[in-house]
Amino acid sequence: MNNPLISKYSALTKLTPKEKNTLLQLQSKREIIPAGTEIIRAGQNHKSMYIIEEGWAAHYKLLADGRQQILNISLPGDFICLDATVLKTAEHSINAITDLVVSRLSPEKILDIFSHSPRLAAILCWSSVHDGAILAEQIVRVGRRNAYESIAHLLLEFLRRLDIIGMTNNNTFHFPLTQELLADTLGLTTVHVNRTIRRLRKDNLIEYSDNKMTILNLKKLRQVAGFDPIYLEQDALPFRNRIESG
Amino acid sequence: MNNPLISKYSALTKLTPKEKNTLLQLQSKREIIPAGTEIIRAGQNHKSMYIIEEGWAAHYKLLADGRQQILNISLPGDFICLDATVLKTAEHSINAITDLVVSRLSPEKILDIFSHSPRLAAILCWSSVHDGAILAEQIVRVGRRNAYESIAHLLLEFLRRLDIIGMTNNNTFHFPLTQELLADTLGLTTVHVNRTIRRLRKDNLIEYSDNKMTILNLKKLRQVAGFDPIYLEQDALPFRNRIESG
DNA sequence: CTTCAGCATTAACCTATGTTAATATTCAAA
DNA sequence: TTTGAATATTAACATAGGTTAATGCTGAAG
Numbered sequence: 001m002n003n004p005l006i007s008k009y010s011a012l013t014k015l016t017p018k019e020k021n022t023l024l025q026l027q028s029k030r031e032i033i034p035a036g037t038e039i040i041r042a043g044q045n046h047k048s049m050y051i052i053e054e055g056w057a058a059h060y061k062l063l064a065d066g067r068q069q070i071l072n073i074s075l076p077g078d079f080i081c082l083d084a085t086v087l088k089t090a091e092h093s094i095n096a097i098t099d100l101v102v103s104r105l106s107p108e109k110i111l112d113i114f115s116h117s118p119r120l121a122a123i124l125c126w127s128s129v130h131d132g133a134i135l136a137e138q139i140v141r142v143g144r145r146n147a148y149e150s151i152a153h154l155l156l157e158f159l160r161r162l163d164i165i166g167m168t169n170n171n172t173f174h175f176p177l178t179q180e181l182l183a184d185t186l187g188l189t190t191v192h193v194n195r196t197i198r199r200l201r202k203d204n205l206i207e208y209s210d211n212k213m214t215i216l217n218l219k220k221l222r223q224v225a226g227f228d229p230i231y232l233e234q235d236a237l238p239f240r241n242r243i244e245s246g
Numbered sequence: 247m248n249n250p251l252i253s254k255y256s257a258l259t260k261l262t263p264k265e266k267n268t269l270l271q272l273q274s275k276r277e278i279i280p281a282g283t284e285i286i287r288a289g290q291n292h293k294s295m296y297i298i299e300e301g302w303a304a305h306y307k308l309l310a311d312g313r314q315q316i317l318n319i320s321l322p323g324d325f326i327c328l329d330a331t332v333l334k335t336a337e338h339s340i341n342a343i344t345d346l347v348v349s350r351l352s353p354e355k356i357l358d359i360f361s362h363s364p365r366l367a368a369i370l371c372w373s374s375v376h377d378g379a380i381l382a383e384q385i386v387r388v389g390r391r392n393a394y395e396s397i398a399h400l401l402l403e404f405l406r407r408l409d410i411i412g413m414t415n416n417n418t419f420h421f422p423l424t425q426e427l428l429a430d431t432l433g434l435t436t437v438h439v440n441r442t443i444r445r446l447r448k449d450n451l452i453e454y455s456d457n458k459m460t461i462l463n464l465k466k467l468r469q470v471a472g473f474d475p476i477y478l479e480q481d482a483l484p485f486r487n488r489i490e491s492g
Numbered sequence: 493c494t495t496c497a498g499c500a501t502t503a504a505c506c507t508a509t510g511t512t513a514a515t516a517t518t519c520a521a522a
Numbered sequence: 523t524t525t526g527a528a529t530a531t532t533a534a535c536a537t538a539g540g541t542t543a544a545t546g547c548t549g550a551a552g
Contacts, residue, residue, distance in 0.1 A: 043476065059382075061382065061383075061386050063386070063390060063391075063472055064472050065472075067390045068390070069385060069386040069389045069390040071385050071386075083375045083378070085368075086368055086371050086372040086375050087372070088481050089481055091378075091379045091382060091477055122331075125332050125371070125374075126332040126333070128371075128374060128375065128378070129329045129332050129333060131378065132329070132337075132374070132377065132378050132381060133337045135378060135381040135382060135385065136305075136307065136317045136338055136381060138385055139315060139317050139381065139384055139385055140317075142385060142433065143315045143432070143433030144309060144313045144314070144315040144433055146539090147538075147539070178498085178499065179501095180499080186389070187388065187390055188539075189540055190499090191501090191502085191539085191541080191542095192538085192539050192540070194501060194502085195501090195502090196539095226309055230289065231337055235334050392509090393509075424528085424529065425529075425530065425531095426528095434509075435509075435510055435511080436529090437509085437510075437512095437532085438508085438509055438510070440530065440531060440532085441509090441531090441532090443530095444531080444532095
């Protein structure tokens with residue numbers, strides 16, 4: 001199966017053909033969003049929810065003086081704006097880092113899932129909780145890791161997330177973030193990101209050019225990052241039977 | 247109404263007497279958890295979910311070398327471990343900062359709500375999304391604000407959250423965090439927290455001693471923090487009618 | 493083939509925050 | 523009353539990371 005959404009959730013639980021079908025139907029009509037598009041701006045009313053089919057998108061907040069902090073980066077197979085289900089307005093902005101292919105979801109479809117497929121509903125809830133786990137790890141990265149550790153950690157997070165959707169190859173992956181976006185993700189400056197990447201290169205931990213990132217020494221990189229992938233691992237849904245029968 | 251949970255959700259939507267009753271029943275049996283207790287440790291299987299009735303609790307992660315990062319602090323009226331609904335194990339640890347009074351919730355009760363009261367279910371989902379919004383703002387605080395701004399911002403967050411549950415009085419509130427916990431929340435050292443609090447005091451922005459915190463100049467403090475409370479404001483649930491009738 | 497914009501790289505210098513360590517203060521336990 | 527643990531305060535010094543600014547590289551637009 002070559003669909004990132006289905007790859008992601010198949011790792012979480014065995015999907016029935018009917019469930020797979022429902023998920024595929026959510027993705028039947030696709031749209032292109034060009035790189036640089038602001039998908040939603042903080043404070044605006046939510047319009048749509050999306051599944052990202054291709055490309056990377058940044059969730060971020062702006063401060064009054066122009067400082068920018070990226071909260072999380074969405075990859076193929078991720079839902080975005082799922083919180084439109086319970087919030088009228090967006091809490092933060094989202095920007096297309098690359099050209100995107102997305103499926104737009106109407107609120108009705110999501111509500112349908114909630115009323116007709118308790119297991120898929122649980123999966124949507126899991127998605128939202130999982131996003132929270134990624135935010136939590138981002139707080140640790142920014143709050144308690146130094147630049148070297150924190151870049152290493154973020155790269156390992158991307159490696160794992162891309163792995164789950166089949167988008168890595170021998171620890172190599174397409175990496176469209178500029179050093180400026182990396183800086184805005186990790187609360188650093190571009191100059192310092194550059195210095196630190198140079199050091200990771202010199203230490204033979206990564207290879208990076210032309211938007212191609214290779215982890216050269218996974219074990220060592222994990223060590224320096226203090227990376228424990230557990231927060232990304234698919235943790236079987238509890239109460240599954242109960243929800244199924246309910 | 248003197249119940250923090252009900253205060254919180256009444257600000258979000260008008261609760262029917264029946265809904266209030268259901269929420270009150272969740273809180274009928276109370277337990278005490280002494281300060282310092284580790285309620286759940288990251289990686290352990292979830293045991294229970296709770297509503298905090300009294301006291302403060304810290305969600306945190308530990309690094310291998312002992313560095314500690316607090317992710318969020320739960321106050322009265324907050325659910326904790328709600329993610330046990332979809333995750334088998336805990337993603338982070340939770341510790342009782344003060345003595346706590348909690349109501350323990352069985353998973354069954356939560357599932358009951360999901361099957362019998364769509365509006366309360368939506369409120370639970372809102373809770374989880376709201377927690378995410380607080381985490382997001384924490385990322386900005388730690389990533390892109392300096393110590394002075396960031397302490398100011400955190401204090402304003404507490405002020406607002408405590409306000410909603412009726413636990414402030416003329417911009418004064420009980421503040422049980424030590425400077426060490428503040429440091430672990432904001433990714434700083436105790437020494438620097440102390441320096442910075444001293445400066446906030448000298449600038450006549452706050453008064454702080456004996457676990458009593460007073461915001462002396464709300465307007466100025468908001469300015470220096472760049473505090474926009476919108477992420478804490480109760481944003482009416484959309485699709486309410488549809489969910490009600492569904 | 494130019495030109496220009498966006499990005500990466502580098503250097504020199506600066507500062508917010510960390511480190512270490514000593515000294516209060518408070519308050520509960522003995 | 524003394525003692526000791528936890529917390530707050532302070533000072534002297536060190537450094538990770540910020541700032542400013544210049545240079546080079548690359549690839550798309552003309």
